[in-house]
Amino acid sequence: MRPLQALGLSATAEAAYLALVEYGPQTLAELIGRWGPVGSPAEELPQAIDELTRIGLVSRVGDRLTAQPPRAALEAVAERRAREARNAYESATLLSRFWFDHTSGSDYVEVVDTSSRPDAIQRRIHREAASEVRALSIGPAGGGERGPEVDTEALDAMSRGIVYRVVYSANILQVPKALEAAHACVARGEQARVFHDVALNALVCDDRLAVLSVTAPDRVGHHSVIVHRSGLLDGLVGVFESYWRMAVPLPSVREVVDLETSRRDDARQLLNYLGAGLTDESIARELGVSERTVSRRIARLQEVLGAQTRFQLGVQAGRRGWF
Numbered sequence: 001m002r003p004l005q006a007l008g009l010s011a012t013a014e015a016a017y018l019a020l021v022e023y024g025p026q027t028l029a030e031l032i033g034r035w036g037p038v039g040s041p042a043e044e045l046p047q048a049i050d051e052l053t054r055i056g057l058v059s060r061v062g063d064r065l066t067a068q069p070p071r072a073a074l075e076a077v078a079e080r081r082a083r084e085a086r087n088a089y090e091s092a093t094l095l096s097r098f099w100f101d102h103t104s105g106s107d108y109v110e111v112v113d114t115s116s117r118p119d120a121i122q123r124r125i126h127r128e129a130a131s132e133v134r135a136l137s138i139g140p141a142g143g144g145e146r147g148p149e150v151d152t153e154a155l156d157a158m159s160r161g162i163v164y165r166v167v168y169s170a171n172i173l174q175v176p177k178a179l180e181a182a183h184a185c186v187a188r189g190e191q192a193r194v195f196h197d198v199a200l201n202a203l204v205c206d207d208r209l210a211v212l213s214v215t216a217p218d219r220v221g222h223h224s225v226i227v228h229r230s231g232l233l234d235g236l237v238g239v240f241e242s243y244w245r246m247a248v249p250l251p252s253v254r255e256v257v258d259l260e261t262s263r264r265d266d267a268r269q270l271l272n273y274l275g276a277g278l279t280d281e282s283i284a285r286e287l288g289v290s291e292r293t294v295s296r297r298i299a300r301l302q303e304v305l306g307a308q309t310r311f312q313l314g315v316q317a318g319r320r321g322w323f
């Protein structure tokens with residue numbers, strides 16, 4: 001139970017309030033005396049009590065601290081924050097009008113320098129999504145040493161019922177950590193597919209907002225392009241859906257491991273025959289299997305490597321060093 005931390009109060013403030021409710025009014029010294037079992041540093045208590053006093057959850061009479069009923073105090077906090085949220089949206093509208101009146105930009109596209117916090121806007125998408133997030137992924141953008149990792153904000157969103165559909169570029173199959181992160185998301189409910197050549201990183205939040213991640217020309221900086229409701233947003237949704245229809249399901253961990261170990265030699269032999277221009281019938285005769293088996297093996301290789309055609313299958317296998 002962390003109801004006060006969810007409102008932005010410290011863990012110490014929450015623990016102090018619960019202690020005052022459980023044990024009744026106390027002095028600060030008495031509360032500090034109880035603090036060993038509670039588990040937070042005693043030196044943080046004065047500041048924590050100030051937090052609680054400011055929002056009306058604790059009152060002081062002399063040197064006695066008394067917990068106050070939470071409903072009235074927290075409803076006042078909720079009302080104040082709702083008012084602040086309304087003001088923020090109104091200010092955003094007014095300032096956006098002023099911005100676009102004095103710049104050459106459009107009112108449905110924003111370009112934001114996110115070099116210092118490249119994931120900040122993407123995290124906002126995960127938090128604000130109401131029903132579905134659609135994503136195209138080519139991996140981390142923006143330079144530096146950032147590697148593939150599981151986005152905990154996305155996992156939290158899936159845990160509250162948000163649908164995630166993601167199309168990964170096939171190059172993730174060549175990066176074990178990226179593939180591991182993708183499978184971790186699938187295990188939590190993500191629907192994942194692979195396409196041989198995804199062009200960009202993009203997130204679409206419901207049908208009202210999209211964020212594109214763009215590496216700066218110097219390969220060091222990072223920008224985010226935010227697209228609001230418009231024909232351009234409709235076009236981006238259409239781009240995602242096109243990728244989704246053409247993509248193939250993300251292969252399981254076992255399938256990838258099999259291809260990289262014991263089955264790789266068989267796959268190499270099959271690909272060599274394809275590269276030599278043999279027909280499925282000829283390959284079947286060489287391998288001592290049925291033509292249907294050859295077709296099935298080729299289709300599965302295409303699916304696992306994210307290739308739409310046999311030519312792309314050869315390219316992907318070459319990139320993985322199978323020749």
